[in-house]
Amino acid sequence: MEVSFYNFEELHTDSLRKDIVNRVDHIIQEGSFVEGPYNREFEKKFAEHNKVKHCLLVANGTDALEVSLLALGIKPGEKVGVPGITFYATAEAVINIGAIPVHIDVNLEDALFSLESLKRVHQAQQLKAVMPVHIYGNVADMENIYQYCDEQKIAVIEDSAQAFGGHYKNGNPVGSMTGLTTFSFYPTKNLSAFGDAGCILTQDDQLAEKIKVIRNHGRGDDHALGRNSRCDHIQAAVLDAKFQSTIEHNKKRSEIAREYFNLLKDTGVQLLPENSLKQSAWHLFPIFLKDQNQREALQAFLNDNKIGSAPFYEKAMTQEPPLKDYAGERENAENLAGRLLCLPMHPFLSSEQIQYVSTKLKEFLGK
Numbered sequence: 001m002e003v004s005f006y007n008f009e010e011l012h013t014d015s016l017r018k019d020i021v022n023r024v025d026h027i028i029q030e031g032s033f034v035e036g037p038y039n040r041e042f043e044k045k046f047a048e049h050n051k052v053k054h055c056l057l058v059a060n061g062t063d064a065l066e067v068s069l070l071a072l073g074i075k076p077g078e079k080v081g082v083p084g085i086t087f088y089a090t091a092e093a094v095i096n097i098g099a100i101p102v103h104i105d106v107n108l109e110d111a112l113f114s115l116e117s118l119k120r121v122h123q124a125q126q127l128k129a130v131m132p133v134h135i136y137g138n139v140a141d142m143e144n145i146y147q148y149c150d151e152q153k154i155a156v157i158e159d160s161a162q163a164f165g166g167h168y169k170n171g172n173p174v175g176s177m178t179g180l181t182t183f184s185f186y187p188t189k190n191l192s193a194f195g196d197a198g199c200i201l202t203q204d205d206q207l208a209e210k211i212k213v214i215r216n217h218g219r220g221d222d223h224a225l226g227r228n229s230r231c232d233h234i235q236a237a238v239l240d241a242k243f244q245s246t247i248e249h250n251k252k253r254s255e256i257a258r259e260y261f262n263l264l265k266d267t268g269v270q271l272l273p274e275n276s277l278k279q280s281a282w283h284l285f286p287i288f289l290k291d292q293n294q295r296e297a298l299q300a301f302l303n304d305n306k307i308g309s310a311p312f313y314e315k316a317m318t319q320e321p322p323l324k325d326y327a328g329e330r331e332n333a334e335n336l337a338g339r340l341l342c343l344p345m346h347p348f349l350s351s352e353q354i355q356y357v358s359t360k361l362k363e364f365l366g367k
């Protein structure tokens, strides 16, 4: 048996391909290549589904972070807290606007942004903003993070690049709280474009207007400059075409996570905590090994057995050369990095495949 890490073939069914080809043909006929009607249609659907007033499409998930920082008025030299376990785009966005990233540690049990670490770091660093990341699709403790940030007047940008389909503890969809929330629609994400795209969610009318101005060269405000972070009409058409099926696929991902949990619960291998079964979008299915050696050996063993896996992330942000010298806390992130391994997770895994992966993992662990 073979179990691939991603499965693009089954994602792009014949009927979906036909629908997208028709949409692209229509766009060519109309000559409406940038920010066309599909952009507005998708923004409306995505906002409604996520119970938020505004969705603004932008060119990619990194731009979504940068444009959010600019819309909030974060200035060069100001400090922004970013977690130690993430994709480096989170910290990169801060540096790209001239601000200073400060490392916030993560929880050992779920690799998510730690509120306790934020509290300690903020005392010393006086942060202007924080960017909690819903890593692997699992959702940070936003109820308590917002409470603290509101008290301390720290702006919040939730990096939800990996978490379309995730929920807060109160059951509401990610993006429906008071801060800005950003998404990536890179082709490997749960909801994926045919290239790059991203978006920002906000409940705030004024911020939504600012984002519209910034993403389109400052147009709409005589006193503002912006940039080009418009979303291509073709990408919006693809996202709109895939939207409904992605909601179904996200349900499938939850069921698969539950099956993995049932099969792996007695093996002693560390999984995400149980609450992830209610909250995560299951973009990825991470397991926590003893150390880097065990992770490398397992990855090789799975590979020999034709099972895809990926070590997200081999290094904490505090260990990446361009980021390592910034201040903050790093202990848990560095403890976790290198011993994390993601098992296959996509909506087309069969029960036989999930069982095969679990059996091989048990075999490796001697269980």
Ligand SMILES: Cc1ncc(COP(=O)(O)O)c(C=O)c1O
Pocket: 060, 061, 062, 063, 086, 087, 089, 090, 133, 159, 161, 162, 184, 185, 186, 196, 197, 198
């Ligand atoms: C956590 C996180 N933040 C930001 C990004 C950046 O998104 P994009 O690749 O669309 O720019 C990604 C993409 O992989 C991500 O995983």
